[in-house]
Structures are given as structure tokens and as C-alpha cells.
Amino acid sequence: MTYKAKFKVWRGDDKDGGLHDFTVEVNDGEVVLDVVHRLQATQAPDLAVRWNCKAGKCGSCSAEINGMPRLMCMTRMSVFTEDETVTITPLRTFPVIRDLVTDVSFNYEKARQVPVFEPPADLKPGDYRMSQVDVERSQEFRKCIECYLCQNVCHVVRDHEENKKSFSGPRFLMRIAELSMHPLDTRDRRKEAQEEHGLGFCNITKCCTEVCPEHIKITDNALIPMKERVADRKYDPLVWLGSKIARR
Numbered sequence: 145m146t147y148k149a150k151f152k153v154w155r156g157d158d159k160d161g162g163l164h165d166f167t168v169e170v171n172d173g174e175v176v177l178d179v180v181h182r183l184q185a186t187q188a189p190d191l192a193v194r195w196n197c198k199a200g201k202c203g204s205c206s207a208e209i210n211g212m213p214r215l216m217c218m219t220r221m222s223v224f225t226e227d228e229t230v231t232i233t234p235l236r237t238f239p240v241i242r243d244l245v246t247d248v249s250f251n252y253e254k255a256r257q258v259p260v261f262e263p264p265a266d267l268k269p270g271d272y273r274m275s276q277v278d279v280e281r282s283q284e285f286r287k288c289i290e291c292y293l294c295q296n297v298c299h300v301v302r303d304h305e306e307n308k309k310s311f312s313g314p315r316f317l318m319r320i321a322e323l324s325m326h327p328l329d330t331r332d333r334r335k336e337a338q339e340e341h342g343l344g345f346c347n348i349t350k351c352c353t354e355v356c357p358e359h360i361k362i363t364d365n366a367l368i369p370m371k372e373r374v375a376d377r378k379y380d381p382l383v384w385l386g387s388k389i390a391r392r
């Protein structure tokens with residue numbers, strides 16, 4: 145079945161822009177990205193859109209559809225009624241380059257600031273041993289496709305540009321938690337999670353978890369356990385006494 149749907153697509157650059165109206169053909173089984181491609185092919189050949197896999201695996205086609213952060217290639221047109229206007233806007237938290245393409249380099253900068261895995265110095269590759277439960281715990285976090293929908297939706301940076309400097313966002317706090325839970329990682333990541341990556345800014349609103357296309361339980365399985373680890377360190381009387389003595 146084919147029908148014509150109404151779309152509002154944000155067009156512009158970092159200086160100026162607005163919503164443009166289009167009417168585009170939609171066919172059975174199509175996703176929003178199919179329609180955006182048809183729009184490019186028939187009416188707006190210079191419309192900028194980032195995508196790669198069209199299979200929900202590269203994390204490139206992130207946008208906001210009717211105000212909800214989503215992957216365009218994984219959003220079926222059948223979730224909208226035929227008479228509904230579908231509004232597509234770029235991710236709001238990152239600067240627009242052009243049309244639906246944003247500059248997500250904030251995320252790469254934050255990624256570079258997370259120190260890498262630090263195994264025991266005398267442990268050779270091939271001698272690593274982990275129990276299955278530890279493997280499974282980090283495997284959930286490894287499903288991340290780096291779409292940055294969680295980074296885009298978190299109110300800590302979405303509504304407060306000034307927090308970007310001190311808050312790494314759910315994706316990278318999850319990476320720190322993953323490393324911290326790794327039985328062979330020797331680095332104590334609790335202090336830096338709190339003081340350099342802004343774990344304390346997270347007030348567990350869970351919006352990140354809600355938008356994750358990989359259904360990773362970011363808040364429950366990464367952020368809250370990491371907060372508990374930080375609290376243990378802070379309120380452990382022995383750690384407290386040790387830090388007092390060290391300061392003398």
C-alpha cells in the first residue's frame with residue numbers, strides 16, 4: 145500500500161534554519177530513512193543526512209523524530225498514522241553542521257579522556273582469566289553502537305551547555321563503569337568518575353536508558369552501580385582515615 149505523508153524537515157546551518165514542509169510517498173514496510181532518501185531523490189537533492197548501514201548498527205542516522213531521539217533507519221513509518229505529520233529535526237544537544245547533520249565531536253573528545261584498560265603489569269595476553277558472570281556484565285555495555293542518542297537526551301548537557309566541560313554523559317560514564325567492573329582492571333576509577341567525568345551530575349532520570357536503541361540498561365546496570373562504588377569509597381571510614389593521614 146502506498147500513501148502520501150506530510151513531513152516537516154529542519155533545514156539550515158549553524159547560523160539559521162527552520163522547518164520545511166514536504167509531501168512524500170510512503171510504501172509498506174518503509175522506515176523514516178527510506179522516506180528521507182526519497183525526499184533527496186525527488187525534491188531536495190542537497191538535503192544533508194548522515195547514515196551508513198541502514199540496519200541499526202552504525203549509529204550514524206540519529207535524529208529527533210516528533211521530538212523523540214531515534215535512529216531514522218529503525219523507525220518504521222507504521223508507528224505513525226497516515227494523516228500524522230512527521231517532524232524530523234537534528235540532534236539538539238550538538239551543533240548543527242547542515243540540515244540533519246550535527247557535529248558530534250564532543251563525544252569523541254570525551255571518549256579520549258577515559259583512560260584505557262589497565263591490566264596487571266605482569267599478566268601476559270593469553271593468561272587473562274575471567275568468570276562468565278564478569279564477561280556477561282561487560283557484554284551488555286559492548287552492544288553500544290555509539291549513536292549518542294543517550295548523550296543527546298540527557299538533560300545535564302541538553303539544557304545546560306555550560307555542563308559539557310565537566311560532564312562526560314551516560315555513554316562514557318558507562319564505559320568507566322564497564323572498566324571499573326572488569327576484574328583485571330587495576331585502576332581505581334571512582335575518584336575520576338566523580339571529579340573529572342561528572343558522575344554526580346547524573347540524577348538518575350533514566351532518559352538515556354529510555355532512548356537507547358540497543359536497550360542497554362545504562363542507568364540501572366552502569367550508572368547506579370558506579371555511584372554505589374563511589375559512595376563506598378567516600379564513606380568507607382578506612383579510606384577516609386587513609387586520605388587524612390596521606391594529606392599530613
Ligand code: SF4
Binds near residue numbers: 288290292315362
Ligand atoms: Fe547509543 Fe545506547 Fe550507546 Fe548511548 S549507550 S550511544 S544510546 S547505543
Ligand code: F3S
Binds near residue numbers: 298314349
Ligand atoms: Fe542523564 Fe541518564 Fe543520568 S539521562 S541524568 S545520565 S540517568
Ligand code: FES
Binds near residue numbers: 202203
Ligand atoms: Fe546505521 Fe541507522 S544508518 S544505524
